[in-house]
Amino acid sequence: MQLSSLTALSPIDGRYRGQVQQLADYFSEYALMKYRVRVEIAYLLFLAEKRFFKLPAAAVRQLRAVESNFGPEEAARIKAIEATTNHDVKAVEYFLKEELEKAGGAAAREWVHFGLTSQDINNTAIPLSWKEAVEFEYLPALLNLNTELRLLATEWKAVPMLARTHGQPASPTRLGKELMVFVERIHNAVELLLQIPFTGKFGGATGNFNAHQVAYPKKDWMALADEFVEGSLGLQRQQFTTQIEHYDNLAAQFDAMRRINTILLDLCRDIWSYIASDYFKQRTKKGEVGSSAMPHKVNPIDFENAEGNLGIANALLEHLSAKLPISRLQRDLTDSTVLRNLGVPFAHTMLAFRSIEKGLAKLVLNGEKIRQDLDDNWAVVAEAVQTVLRRESYPNPYEALKELTRGKGRITKETMHRFIDGLQVSATLKKELKKITPESYTGVNPEW
Numbered sequence: 001m002q003l004s005s006l007t008a009l010s011p012i013d014g015r016y017r018g019q020v021q022q023l024a025d026y027f028s029e030y031a032l033m034k035y036r037v038r039v040e041i042a043y044l045l046f047l048a049e050k051r052f053f054k055l056p057a058a059a060v061r062q063l064r065a066v067e068s069n070f071g072p073e074e075a076a077r078i079k080a081i082e083a084t085t086n087h088d089v090k091a092v093e094y095f096l097k098e099e100l101e102k103a104g105g106a107a108a109r110e111w112v113h114f115g116l117t118s119q120d121i122n123n124t125a126i127p128l129s130w131k132e133a134v135e136f137e138y139l140p141a142l143l144n145l146n147t148e149l150r151l152l153a154t155e156w157k158a159v160p161m162l163a164r165t166h167g168q169p170a171s172p173t174r175l176g177k178e179l180m181v182f183v184e185r186i187h188n189a190v191e192l193l194l195q196i197p198f199t200g201k202f203g204g205a206t207g208n209f210n211a212h213q214v215a216y217p218k219k220d221w222m223a224l225a226d227e228f229v230e231g232s233l234g235l236q237r238q239q240f241t242t243q244i245e246h247y248d249n250l251a252a253q254f255d256a257m258r259r260i261n262t263i264l265l266d267l268c269r270d271i272w273s274y275i276a277s278d279y280f281k282q283r284t285k286k287g288e289v290g291s292s293a294m295p296h297k298v299n300p301i302d303f304e305n306a307e308g309n310l311g312i313a314n315a316l317l318e319h320l321s322a323k324l325p326i327s328r329l330q331r332d333l334t335d336s337t338v339l340r341n342l343g344v345p346f347a348h349t350m351l352a353f354r355s356i357e358k359g360l361a362k363l364v365l366n367g368e369k370i371r372q373d374l375d376d377n378w379a380v381v382a383e384a385v386q387t388v389l390r391r392e393s394y395p396n397p398y399e400a401l402k403e404l405t406r407g408k409g410r411i412t413k414e415t416m417h418r419f420i421d422g423l424q425v426s427a428t429l430k431k432e433l434k435k436i437t438p439e440s441y442t443g444v445n446p447e448w
Contacts, residue, residue, distance in 0.1 A: 027343025035125035059105030123201035153179035201245035243331035302359030
């Protein structure tokens with residue numbers, strides 16, 4: 001590990017850097033410069049396309065090259081300009097003017113950032129980087145995780161398992177179905193997330209196209225802005241804004257992600273409990289240590305790490321969704337520093353996805369323990385027996401089974417069969433009741 005990683009203040013840029021370093025392309029200071037440059041270039045080319053001015057072909061090629069080849073060297077140049085301007089977006093504007101001049105486009109210098117305020121760039125660059133991070137990183141990782149979960153559910157589809165409600169033995173279920181509960185929950189939550197549009201603000205200093213309209217009063221600036229934001233950037237333009245976007249849709253996405261994280265947190269705790277109950281063993285890796293003192297231990301650390309990262313992510317997402325939609329009057333600066341932290345909960349969430357996948361890959365079914373647990377809890381077929389007796393109009397079946405099982409010691413197969421033998425019912429019905437076992441009494445589920 002490099003010294004810079006060892007001295008990083010955040011574990012995202014320290015201990016876990018290797019696992020999430022690809023996110024720097026969306027959320028770092030360098031990435032913000034890259035996306036600002038991308039928006040500024042797209043806007044300049046859009047204005048040229050609409051014949052506000054002529055842009056030499058060499059200048060167009062130069063701008064395309066800057067966008068395609070933007071790297072640390074270009075970011076350093078912008079940072080050097082910012083040292084003088086003390087304004088990050090203005091530094092991007094000056095950088096692009098320099099690039100224009102290199103290719104004979106000096107006459108177009110003042111069309112860079114024409115009529116805009118900084119937030120027209122920030123509130124399109126940041127939503128664009130967020131959109132691409134969600135589409136290229138978050139959704140593929142989450143859908144892959146859900147696919148892995150579905151594959152395990154299919155593998156263990158037929159495995160009967162004791163259910164527990166309130167932590168107590170309850171009507172048996174199937175292991176595959178219990179995993180499908182989470183598969184369905186994640187799928188539904190993703191569908192809700194996908195319904196939320198990625199939006200941006202683009203309307204001048206206070207959202208009214210003041211500068212645009214005074215310069216070109218006969219132009220339909222709202223239509224032009226809609227065309228640019230939607231056609232060139234792939235975002236939906238908010239129609240009524242202050243200097244900044246209102247962040248309501250971004251907040252809704254944070255809330256949707258937080259809900260998905262909560263579902264995964266629930267999954268982690270359930271799997272942890274199954275491991276604690278010895279329903280699962282875990283594959284070991286040569287050389288690994290589970291405890292510094294107890295050599296035998298194989299701890300469920302992947303699910304614990306995921307739980308911790310999901311908790312941190314949700315705390316930050318909750319703050320982001322509560323804070324960003326609030327800004328004094330036409331704008332205050334509190335959104336600026338908060339927006340720079342979008343990558344932190346995103347990274348913690350991605351770390352959690354990786355940990356869960358790693359943990360799921362280690363699981364080894366302990367069928368013997370699951371069967372033993374079922375056999376040790378014959379009381380759970382009491383529901384089945386009393387329900388069949390109700391069908392036959394047997395008097396007070398619930399009360400009879402309650403007297404047999406509730407608060408009593410261990411109920412065995414023999415205990416239940418003695419009870420059935422003592423019932424005043426036909427031999428055929430007794431035979432039917434005796435066919436009910438904890439392993440067979442698992443109900444029905446949809447196919448998957």
